[in-house]
Amino acid sequence: MTAGAGIAVELVEAQPADLDAFARRVQAAFALAVPAGAAPGMAEPIPSDEDLRESFAAPGAEVLHVVVGGERVGGAVVSVDREAGRGSLDFFFVDPEHHGRGVGRAAWRAIECRYPRTRVWETMTPHFEVRNIHFYVNVCGFHAVEFFHPGHPDPHAPGAGSGQGHDDDLMFRFEKRMA
Numbered sequence: 001m002t003a004g005a006g007i008a009v010e011l012v013e014a015q016p017a018d019l020d021a022f023a024r025r026v027q028a029a030f031a032l033a034v035p036a037g038a039a040p041g042m043a044e045p046i047p048s049d050e051d052l053r054e055s056f057a058a059p060g061a062e063v064l065h066v067v068v069g070g071e072r073v074g075g076a077v078v079s080v081d082r083e084a085g086r087g088s089l090d091f092f093f094v095d096p097e098h099h100g101r102g103v104g105r106a107a108w109r110a111i112e113c114r115y116p117r118t119r120v121w122e123t124m125t126p127h128f129e130v131r132n133i134h135f136y137v138n139v140c141g142f143h144a145v146e147f148f149h150p151g152h153p154d155p156h157a158p159g160a161g162s163g164q165g166h167d168d169d170l171m172f173r174f175e176k177r178m179a
Contacts, residue, residue, distance in 0.1 A: 009067065011076075011111065022063060031046065033131060062080075074107055077089075078090065086122070
């Protein structure tokens with residue numbers, strides 16, 4: 001357990017039986033940021049079930065509940081390469097009813113404390129997700145290090161370089177180098 005912004009946060013590893021509900025909560029939190037009309041006719045939520053399953057099953061991935069006062073109020077999926085001292089924040093969310101209370105800041109501090117030997121953290125967010133960009137840069141101390149777009153596609157994204165030019169190709173990559 002750690003305190004940050006006056007909030008005591010506990011990170012609790014999710015169990016396999018928790019993953020479906022965890023995925024729905026991620027999608028509910030992310031749905032608030034998707035601009036109206038951004039994905040007309042899209043049958044699948046954002047992030048997709050497939051993206052979430054892949055993230056949960058990735059080598060070294062940990063699915064963590066963010067718990068405050070015994071209540072699950074958010075979550076994170078992190079992958080840490082302990083030998084390289086690098087971590088990836090694959091998904092991070094606070095349930096909408098807990099936004100604006102410092103939970104995200106306290107949860108991020110708890111993640112940093114959980115992985116004290118991680119020297120570099122990385123995460124990505126869509127270009128339209130202004131709230132995330134503010135949070136990562138102004139609250140957590142990340143720096144934008146790359147912007148992916150059709151002319152500079154993410155080499156790890158499916159269909160990278162296909163020239164399709166979709167809005168979901170517009171992503172910021174952030175890094176935080178720890179002191």
